[in-house]
Amino acid sequence: MLNGFLRNSKVRIGLGVFAAFLLLALLGPWFVSSVMDTTPRAIDYDALGQPPSANHLLGTTLPGSDVLAQVIVGARGSVFVGITSAVLATVIAALVGVPSGFLGGRLDHGLTAFTNLFLTLPSFALTLIIAGYVQGAAWWVIALIIAAFEWPGGARTLRSQTMSLRGRDFTVAMRMLGESKTRLVFAEVMPHMTGIVSAMFLRACVAGVFAEAALSFLGIGTTGSVSWGTIISEAQGQSAILNGLWWWFVPPGLCIALLGTATALVNFGIDEISNPRLSAANRKLMKRFRRAAEPEVAR
Amino acid sequence: VGCSTDKGTGAGGGSTGGKSAVDTLNMTASAAAPTFVKNWNRFSPADKKSPATNLLYEPLIRIDHLAGKKPEPWLAESFEWSPDGKTLTFKLRTDVKWSDGTPFTAKDVKFTFEAPKANPKLTQNSLGFKSIATPDDHTVVVSYDDVAYQKLASYGDERIVPQHIWSQQNLETWTNPDPIGTGPAKLTKFSPQQITFDWRDDYWGGKSKGVKHINIKPFADPQVGKAMMLNGQLDWSTMSWQDADKQFVAKNPATNHYWTYPTGGDEGLNFNVAKPPLDDVHVRRALYGAVDPEKLLKLNVTGQSPTNATGYDAKVYGDLLAPEYKDKPHTQDLAAAKAELAQASYKLDANGNLSKGGKSYPLTMKPVVEYSNWSAWGLGLAEQWRTGLGVNVKVVPTPEDQLWGQMAKGDYHIALDWQAGGNTPWAGYDGVLNSANGAPLGQEASTNYTRWQDKTTDDLLAKWRVTNDEAKQKEYAAALQKIVVDNVPFAPLFTAAWFIEVNSTRWTGWPDPASAEYVPHSLLGPETILTIQNLTPAK
Amino acid sequence: MSIPVLEATNLSKEFPVHGRGSRGTTVKAVQNADVTLHKGSIVALVGESGSGKTTVARMLALAYPQTAGTIRLNGAEVSHARNAERSYFRQVQLIFQDPFASLNPLHKVRYTLGRALRIHQRSLRGKELEEQTLELLRKVNLTPVEQFIDKFPHELSGGQRQRIVIARALAVRPSVLLGDEPISMLDVSIRLDILNLLAKLRDEEGLALLYITHDIASARYLCDTIQVMYAGQMVEGGPRDSVIQSPKHPYTKLLLDSSPDPGRSLRSGDAGLFDVAGDLGEPPNLVDPPAGCQFHPRCPFAMDECRQTFPERTEFPDGQWAHCWLHQKDRGHVLEGKP
């Protein structure tokens, strides 16, 4: 199954891009300080608000910082918030969804009601409001807030998956051998959810990046550290739009979009694996199909 | 397009009616806000109120910001201190009428000043008087417990409202929907996106030279405001405009103007002297010495210039400024700064932190995240300290909502702030230096955020407060200036300024900084009226 | 006869129905069913889809609690307490219909069988475990055993998987196997293999086996005793040949007549499978079953009694029995004629 997963070209491209960003987040600051020999806040007084040039590949901001350096370092700010919120959201989702689905009964009722409550809350509005309360919080607080509204969807899928896996013949069979509940959960049920959980994780991760960017853009996200959202926000605050300093606010937005696309690709790939009809709609295959089908009509 | 005359009625079409005679001024009169609310109740405990109150209501006196903050008559013909400095007598103009025709009298003044005293839920004034008497309809006598020369300037901020209307209302909840004032403006139209005033024919100050209608426009954020200035939707606005020379003036130098008028004080750094390592004067001097304000300005060109080390602006205060500081804008002196740092009891460690006794004291610096110029300068400052002294200062842009609270409590090391500003020079220093305005770390200081505590300073301020003698005032001011320069409780960087942009395509007659008699700023009461009154349509 | 290994009497099961406007209603999936399994013999349970066969098997496997009735293992009543269940599972094992679904695709054969062995023999490790695993594979004729032990389920064919499933059940050395249509998902050509394997286990290991199927021909092939179920009720039972040669219940007869038989078309003279006229009816709705004998709406011989009460059990000399009013009323002979 994992093999099929990695053989899917969409998954491969998506994961590749995602990994690239992850690498950027991990090594970015090092790269900027050692290779580019600068910092995202270093000021080049000779190039204030300059368009891309040989010295500054992506140009500079109005206060003379290198946009490329900012985007690279900002990857960490964005991706870390994304990943932290995704980890938290996934863990909460698992802690709520799996027991709820596996044990059933009153516990399930309670947890489901809890999940549904969160599910109907308009999450971004609430995130905004709460972030507003704790304005200017550290990045992990933002991640926590985002996670708090990201988990219910995941919990619901995990619950229904667990429920279906709990009733699947192989789990029932192991139960009828006398296998313990913990082992059933960890050895029989959970391994089947790696796909779902990883898709969920990726989705939550991007949702986290999105939310962080949106909050930063509104000026109520993290402050101090550089993230793609703060770059856009600063650009907006310093009239980059009015003055057409597109190189300042376009790259971080593209990065977010790219990351989002990568995740979407992985998820489509997973969809295709779980629903072969979708993968049959593969373009290459359809080309061959049409070529093969043509002579038949021509005759 | 041909039907544009059908588009609206009344004065609305000002900016679009290309051919019609110019009689409407389009301006802003508020901080950035996307829409207006209707609330001209100046006592109402609301945060957001309707703009342009100062076109409707007027104060007794006008502060001449271009001449050392000298008080000038406005609704009051004259004002006079008793010899002991405890009684202030205003003689009111007799030709002033409210826009509903009722004459303006001392009753109105008394009401205005006393109303908030009766109800703590209303917005309070800062006049601090003991009692008010109105011997006749045009005389107001204000008594103080103590010598109160410095209070006079505050009357420039207190705009008088009509007693015969306001006393009928519950001032806590009333929104004053149909404002009646002494000012030249009469409300003709209100919509959340535009307020229109007409110039009163019976205004005591006289007719205007051309402006018949005034449109007050909101702008959601500075970008939008700038765009409106650029495309002629606005004639007059007051925003700090980064790089305005290039972005605005250069687009049409004949009509686009961007002016900065000094307010008298400065924008600079608050050093929290109660927190190590800033308790060491050498550290403060070193940090100040390493700053190059000239260079910082490049990061966010606002039209301001570097100021001297006292914080007082030379143009505004002239003689009050001791000659040794006058005309000496602060410049970077790395050698001296390094020497100071070497003298400090704190030593620089490998991480760029100052440390003493094995304990390291990493520094942070907090600019307001919303003020883009301060954010940019904050980063520039950190860069200069890093490259110049090797000191690492972490920049933590903080929302304005929080920063002032943190500063009041002393939860900061270095922060950008205004200093030495106020309606009098004394007030400028008293606010930031008087220990009475400070508080221990953790408690809320009212304005002395640097927590500068010094007996001599307090004594000097006290003496200055109670004297009306100019020579003495100068003497105290000079002594205080020396204290500031030597001890650097705060580090003045730039002249604080009023930012004004004008698009003179339609209106001319704007005061020029070179020859101005008043500051053409839309938030400065009588100055606003004077400015508008003297505008003439461009040919 | 010796005491039965597993005996269930008066077993009933009702499922609550979910959905709007159906609060409180139930599906009467099984009503008063008796099942008796003896060492070394195979009982077949046949009946059409939805007649409650799986429900019986699952109750016997303690997957559901029964609504009523008792289950006795070696004469002792079975409880649903957790520990009791464990020791019960050591004796009774269920084989699922679908060998594709009942093996966890993520685990190798080694793991699946190893776990099954270790759950009940905790100290089993290393070489010994391996040896026992191989032994299991040998028992179900998966040779060469070394080749199979490290395979994933997807690398095995359906028949091979079903053998693994059986091996897993055998790992705990049970005395009873419950096979719920264990061959219906397999290719026709390999079904017999599994049936032969089950027969071998009965003969060699003395297992008692409940073989559930809707294919009466395969039931005849494998079992010793047949029980016929209809709409939740046991309608007939007895030694296989008696039931098939002379069905005593009209439903059994209908079932037999409807089952394709490769021999029939060759025996000229027999009526063809499709020479029926008229409607054969449909099974009842178990949420609101007809009163009395559930079969009466479809029964050509239905009488008034049939519509009111479920008939008592009529025993026949050779161990055959049926629940049918015809016998209670001594009209059994009408079954001999053409319906």
Add this chain to the structure above:
Amino acid sequence: MSEVLLEVDGLTVEYLSQTGSVKACADVSFTLHRGQILGVAGESGSGKSTLITALTRLQRPPAVTSAGRLVYHTSDGDKVDLLTLSERQLRAYRWSELAIVLQSAMDCLNPVMRLGDQFEDVLRHHDPQLTQRQAWERAEELVAMVGIGSERLRSYPHELSGGMRQRSLIALALACGPDLIVMDEPTTAVDVVMQRQILAQLLKLQDQLGFAVVFVTHDLSLLLELADQIAIMYGGRVVELGSARDICTTPKHPYTRGLRDSFPPLHGELTTLRGIPGSPPDLRTPPPGCAFHPRCADRLDGCDQRIPLLRPVGRNDVACLLYEETP
């Protein structure tokens, strides 16, 4: 009875995939006469459904018919090769000449349309003159033929029992009086009693209306009772073709023999049956030569090299080397 309806000649269907193609039907040839019932039996994956969809040109991507001819003899004596028709031309034959019944009735009926509407839809499309009323009346007649009350036309598919759905599908197939109905395991989802009832009705109608049937199932014992001719498929090829009686009594191909012996008898003597050892081939990696040779007890030397052709042996057509070596 001897009038030819459909000639299938060398029909080959492939499933394309990223890694290559799977020949799910290879070189299938047979002739179907009017009013005849041809049964096709074989194990799962032997290509039965593929054959059915190819016969009706309903295969979905990635299946392509890569070779062969499908000559259909219309009632007025014309011959058309269905494979050369465009989708639009083909529409003229669909349902009025050529109808299909699939295995799972639930999936074949549009869940959000009333049963009657689905009848009306097809009736009025093929006969535009028909009014809505007439169409509805015709639908009532049709469902009555399979023993369903006319009030059921107002029901949605999910409100019908499985047997009813299956029967209404058969009624639907008869709507336009086709000459050929292909059926892909139409009764595996229902139990034996219902199966018997449905097929009995089918046979009765076939008697009346005279359409031909291609009937696909894996249940050989059923075909033996139902079909006139039986084709046995294995690994995508027809390995034996003959009358039902001959297939039952004298199967020639070892697979046919094995398959026949996989059904224990209901009556008569019981002997231990073997089935067929091994498992069916995976068509993605078909064994060389005869696909059955790995499981064949009578395997010869050449079996793993040469694919035997279908040729007459006795009264049957068999594809097996056994009969080529010793004619």
Add this chain to the structure above:
Amino acid sequence: MPGDPAATMLRRIQQLTGQAPTPDQIRSVRLFFGGARENLPAQYLHYLNDLVHFRFGLSLSEYPTPVSDLIAQALPWTLLLVGTTTVIAWIIGTALGAYMGWKPGSRFDAIFAPTTTFLHAIPTFWLSLVALWAFAFKLGWFPVSGAYDPDVPYQINNVWFLLSILKYGALPALTLIFIGFNGWLFTMRNVMVTTVSEDYVLLAKAKGLPTWRVLFKYAARNALLPNVTGLALAIGGILGGVLLTEVVFTYPGLGHRLYRATVDHDFPVMQTIFLLITLTVLIANLIADSIYVLLDPRTRDEA
């Protein structure tokens, strides 16, 4: 808790006038806050109590304007923007998706699938910014902010006013549609691909029905179901996107109001808007359920 609204306001004026507040000013603001208002939790409890009695209270930052007035002012704009864009985006997305899913792997599908994946991943606020920069600032085709021309009388029966609404709303609406339709397109396409391979579609084809009839009556009709419920369920998410767009375009809708209330700590407004959004989502869910029942007979009660 972060600072008080009045102090913030004071500072904002200071930023404009460049003057530090005097101790007196600061003291009076403090006094006013200490005296006039309870602490936050008490304020909140008080507010909740009012809410239960359908008293939404007065706005703090625009005191004493009733919250209901502010919302009544903002709501029509959001309804207009969300309503039109969602419907248009939904129709475009669903129609294109149905077409793509009908012929999966076609050239159209192959070009559109990756494009929409990318478009869908673009943050709305960023695209809004770029659109604002390109079309409002650079090209000057659209106004940069607001919902209508302030120089035109604010009257619903004035043609110019209505036209100005169109002109001012065009850019935010186009942005929202541009991003919004991709989501619908994808679900529709995927469901359609699955539906097209359902047996009943195959059978419809076998019946010789014309292609368009099969497409609409059999495939799209059934594939539509998830998108119909999705529409209602997505309301919560859509509001999030609209909120940011309204902020960027300073469109005076509910989202913008919420944002400002958040920044200004105007709790009554925040809570009321939040309540409103939650109610909307709940109602939307209810509607979705009923529509689903209407469209899919399988979910109807059999009794």
